[in-house]
Amino acid sequence: xxxxxxxxxxxxxxxxxxxxxxxxxxxxxxxxxxxxxxxxxxxxxxxxxxxxxxxxxxxxxxxxxxxxxxxxxxxxxxxxxxxxxxxxxxxxxxxxxxxxxxxxxxxxxxxxxxxxxxxxxxxxxxxxxxxxxxxxxxxxxxxxxxxxxxxxxxxxxxxxxxxxxxxxxxxxxxxxxxxxxxxxxxxxxxxxxxxxxxxxxxxxxxxxxxxxxxxxxxxxxxx
Numbered sequence: 267x268x269x270x271x272x273x274x275x276x277x278x279x280x281x282x283x284x285x286x287x288x289x290x291x292x293x294x295x296x297x298x299x300x301x302x303x304x305x306x307x308x309x310x311x312x313x314x315x316x317x318x319x320x321x322x323x324x325x326x327x328x329x330x331x332x333x334x335x336x337x338x339x340x341x342x343x344x345x346x347x348x349x350x351x352x353x354x355x356x357x358x359x360x361x362x363x364x365x366x367x368x369x370x371x372x373x374x375x376x377x378x379x380x381x382x383x384x385x386x387x388x389x390x391x392x393x394x395x396x397x398x399x400x401x402x403x404x405x406x407x408x409x410x411x412x413x414x415x416x417x418x419x420x421x422x423x424x425x426x427x428x429x430x431x432x433x434x435x436x437x438x439x440x441x442x443x444x445x446x447x448x449x450x451x452x453x454x455x456x457x458x459x460x461x462x463x464x465x466x467x468x469x470x471x472x473x474x475x476x477x478x479x480x481x482x483x484x485x486x487x488x489x
Contacts, residue, residue: 325354325478335473344477352480354380357461359468359475361427361434363417371427373457375464375475376400399439400460407463410453411441427457431469 329336344350357375378400400406407425419425425436442453465471 326481327479329477329479331473331475335470335475336477338472338474341474341477350479354478355461355474355476356478357464357468357470357473357475359429359464359470361429361457361467364426364428364433369455371455371457373427373429373459373464373467375459375461375468378460400458400463403437403439405434405436405463406439406459407436408440408442408458409438409456413454413456414438414441425457427467429467429469431467434467436463436467 329340338355341353341355345353355377359373360370361373362370378398400408409419409425414420419438421438421440423438425438427434427436436457436459442456442458459467461474465473
């Protein structure tokens with residue numbers, strides 16, 4: 267039976283060559299679609315990872331706030347009472363720059379003295395000096411150099427921004443590093459400052475937006 271079936275199939279294909287071509291073409295297109303979807307997913311995941319690392323460094327988990335925010339005492343409790351070492355609190359919100367543009371910027375408040383475990387890409391490029399300056403120089407801020415060029419701003423100049431709590435003046439002390447295209451796109455409309463300045467500007471005194479966490483997987487398994 268097998269030789270007969272093979273001969274019948276071969277004869278059918280010889281008589282209808284276009285069906286064979288269409289079948290091969292259909293299989294090829296199907297494989298191509300699956301491969302393209304896999305590549306697109308890998309690219310999206312890679313972009314998401316790079317974007318996250320640009321701000322949060324090597325954080326593995328994030329504790330996020332409800333509409334009322336996280337009480338900053340939670341951060342103190344987790345670190346002091348529960349002994350969780352690798353925590354990084356953040357505060358974020360949106361402000362509008364008065365001059366020379368009415369663009370909206372994300373104001374991102376960080377703890378500049380976070381452990382090296384959390385070193386984000388821009389912190390690795392800038393080192394610790396800018397982090398210390400954010401603490402020691404009141405109402406200081408970092409922005410990307412390209413954004414400053416676009417806005418005609420120079421180091422040492424004052425930025426006047428508006429939030430729900432009114433107008434606030436911030437001093438530009440240095441640039442944010444942009445080590446790749448993903449980081450550049452992220453930093454274009456970003457203002458980085460210390461947590462206390464962000465809390466004051468955004469009206470979130472005593473509140474946090476999120477807490478980034480690095481979980482030591484080996485330690486977790488041993489516990």
